[in-house]
Amino acid sequence: MTPALLIFILLGIIAVASALAMLLSRNTVYSALFLILNFLAVAVIYILMGASFVALSQIAVYAGAIMVLVLFVIMLLGTQHLDPRETLKWQRPLAIVLTLALIIQGAYALITRYGFQYATLAASPEFVDPKNLGMVLFQKHSLPFEVTSVILLVAAIGAVVLTHKQKKDGGA
Amino acid sequence: MTFAMFLEWFLKALILVLGLTVGFAYVTLFERRLLARMQVRIGPNRVGPAGLLQPVADAIKLIFKEELIPAKADKILFVLAPVLTVIPALIITGVIPLGPPIRLFGREIALQVANLNIGILYLLTVTAISIYGIALAGWSSNNKYSTMGALRATASMISYELALGLAYVGPVLLAGSMNINDIVTAQKPLWFVVMQPLGAIIYLIGANAEINRTPFDMPEAEHELTAGFLTEYSGMKFALFYMAEYIKMIAVSMIGASLFLGGYWGPGVSTYPWLGPIYLAIKVILLLFWFIWVRATWPRFRYDRMMAFGWKILFPLALLNVLVTALVIVLIGG
Numbered sequence: 001m002t003p004a005l006l007i008f009i010l011l012g013i014i015a016v017a018s019a020l021a022m023l024l025s026r027n028t029v030y031s032a033l034f035l036i037l038n039f040l041a042v043a044v045i046y047i048l049m050g051a052s053f054v055a056l057s058q059i060a061v062y063a064g065a066i067m068v069l070v071l072f073v074i075m076l077l078g079t080q081h082l083d084p085r086e087t088l089k090w091q092r093p094l095a096i097v098l099t100l101a102l103i104i105q106g107a108y109a110l111i112t113r114y115g116f117q118y119a120t121l122a123a124s125p126e127f128v129d130p131k132n133l134g135m136v137l138f139q140k141h142s143l144p145f146e147v148t149s150v151i152l153l154v155a156a157i158g159a160v161v162l163t164h165k166q167k168k169d170g171g172a
Numbered sequence: 173m174t175f176a177m178f179l180e181w182f183l184k185a186l187i188l189v190l191g192l193t194v195g196f197a198y199v200t201l202f203e204r205r206l207l208a209r210m211q212v213r214i215g216p217n218r219v220g221p222a223g224l225l226q227p228v229a230d231a232i233k234l235i236f237k238e239e240l241i242p243a244k245a246d247k248i249l250f251v252l253a254p255v256l257t258v259i260p261a262l263i264i265t266g267v268i269p270l271g272p273p274i275r276l277f278g279r280e281i282a283l284q285v286a287n288l289n290i291g292i293l294y295l296l297t298v299t300a301i302s303i304y305g306i307a308l309a310g311w312s313s314n315n316k317y318s319t320m321g322a323l324r325a326t327a328s329m330i331s332y333e334l335a336l337g338l339a340y341v342g343p344v345l346l347a348g349s350m351n352i353n354d355i356v357t358a359q360k361p362l363w364f365v366v367m368q369p370l371g372a373i374i375y376l377i378g379a380n381a382e383i384n385r386t387p388f389d390m391p392e393a394e395h396e397l398t399a400g401f402l403t404e405y406s407g408m409k410f411a412l413f414y415m416a417e418y419i420k421m422i423a424v425s426m427i428g429a430s431l432f433l434g435g436y437w438g439p440g441v442s443t444y445p446w447l448g449p450i451y452l453a454i455k456v457i458l459l460l461f462w463f464i465w466v467r468a469t470w471p472r473f474r475y476d477r478m479m480a481f482g483w484k485i486l487f488p489l490a491l492l493n494v495l496v497t498a499l500v501i502v503l504i505g506g
Contacts, residue, residue, distance in 0.1 A: 029308075033249075052290060056293045056297045064296075064301050065300060065330070068303055130290055
């Protein structure tokens with residue numbers, strides 16, 4: 001057993017445990033914190049693969065920016081404590097069925113592609129060097145990249161429009 | 173990895189952390205003496221020669237203070253929050269080179285804990301997660317003032333982080349690398365502050381907001397929020413928040429010195445490498461002086477004005493700076 005594999009197993013346990021804790025916690029602030037822990041564990045797995053640029057982007061964007069906003073909204077609205085009763089009765093069985101389907105699908109893809117062997121996956125070279133990543137992103141995949149940026153722009157404009165309307169209704 | 177390598181890394185990390193902690197103790201004294209001078213007072217001068225033992229006295233006092241945890245507080249997060257605030261402050265300077273490599277005990281030793289090829293991104297990432305400590309401190313205290321302080325801290329940090337991140341882009345473009353070593357080496361002929369005056373000013377303002385100091389100390393505005401997120405903290409937990417604030421002040425000074433003021437470069441460094449850390453220390457002390465000077469001179473921003481300033485003035489200016497720098501480099505060829 002190599003040290004890398006040991007670290008990977010440890011990280012895997014942390015990632016899965018924090019994901020479960022996020023779902024099962026009835027306190028939304030704790031849920032958000034467990035999700036951050038999950039992001040951090042996944043980021044360290046990326047570092048293990050040699051893709052440190054992707055790892056740091058993961059932390060900066062997901063753990064650093066998005067989760068700060070989520071936490072901000074939870075604190076601002078004061079909705080820390082969820083009702084312990086189930087509000088949507090059909091949600092749990094449906095979630096179990098869908099999760100099982102996803103796990104079987106993922107396991108099938110992994111086994112048919114790689115068999116039962118495990119190997120330390122190394123990231124492909126374009127993910128290691130930020131320069132190469134930029135080249136790939138802007139030359140090979142420039143259309144999806146630009147489409148994504150337009151979608152984000154639409155979301156930003158939408159947010160601006162929503163707050164603008166609210167102000168007019170409230171002020172008049 | 174050999175044992176010697178492990179020992180080298182361990183010692184470097186230990187020296188950096190201990191150095192920052194001692195630095196924190198003496199920056200508090202530096203600030204108190206300097207503020208006193210600027211306000212025509214004398215300041216603490218009784219403990220030890222010229223007040224030099226004042227930080228020790230403060231530390232002993234804080235250790236023996238009673239620690240209170242509010243009954244309605246979220247105890248786990250209340251205890252965890254000061255720790256989460258200090259750790260990012262301690263680790264952020266790991267990528268800053270303190271000097272050129274030196275030869276010691278027959279080994280080439282880089283005066284830097286980690287030489288990352290994406291050092292700038294590391295700085296951004298650690299700054300981005302440093303907000304959680306303050307946000308959780310405010311929320312877990314279960315106190316209106318604390319929560320208000322935490323919300324203000326979160327909002328202001330998100331706003332000023334954008335301008336700060338864009339201020340980093342100027343030196344990255346000029347050096348053509350995200351490695352801080354390369355950025356410092358590229359400043360050997362000319363400091364980047366000469367080519368990036370706007371970027372340097374935006375960095376100084378953004379950094380000041382990022383470390384929550386006057387005129388951006390809204391989260392702990394004592395006239396409006398008693399002490400903001402610090403209201404319920406006492407004893408060593410309070411001291412940890414203080415430690416984080418001052419260590420962050422040293423850290424942003426080190427980053428600013430490395431990105432805009434030539435880092436460890438100065439006359440004679442090429443022949444005498446040990447001069448590097450001394451030059452860096454001088455630049456850091458000058459920047460610390462600047463931050464203290466600003467605190468003594470400027471009144472606090474009004475909260476909405478601060479947000480408007482960040483989004484409507486600083487952020488567009490930073491974008492413009494990146495655009496112009498990139499254009500010039502493409503036209504002239506960096």
